[in-house]
Amino acid sequence: MARKAKNAEKKSVAVIGLGRFGEAVALRLVALGHEVIGIDGNADIVQKLADDLPHVVQADSTEAEALRALGVNEVDYAVVAIGASLEGSVLSVLALQELGVKDIWAKASTPQHGLILTRLGVTKVVYPEADMGHALAEQLCGV
Known part of the structure; x- marks a missing residue:
C-alpha cells in the first residue's frame, strides 16, 4: 500500500509525456493522493x-488551447516528461507558460536540452538517468 505524505496538501499536476519516466511520475503522484491529468500524443x-x-487523455501538448480545454491552466504543477523530442518538450513548456502555469518541472535528455529549458524559465530541470545514476553510486559507496 502506498504511503501518503504526512501533512501534505493535495496538489493537481499535469504530467505531459507518459513514457517510462512520465508514467512513473504520474502513477506515484496518484498513489500519494494527488490529482493527476496524464497527457500523451x-x-x-x-x-x-x-x-x-x-x-489520462490523448492531446497535442504543444497547443495551448488543447491544454486549456483539458483544464491544465488550473493545475498547481506541470511536469514535461518529454525527452525524445526537443521540439515537443520546448513547445509544451511554451504552451504551459502561455496558460500561466507557474511551476513547471521538465525532463532534459542532454545538457543542451537542459540549458534551453533553464533559459525558458522552467522551475526545475531533471535528468532522470544521470540523477538516478548518481544516487545509486552514492548508495553503493555509503555517501
Missing part, C-alpha cells in the same frame, strides 16, 4: 494507462 499509451490513471 500516443493513443496506445493513453489506452494502456486508462485503468491506472483516473484522468
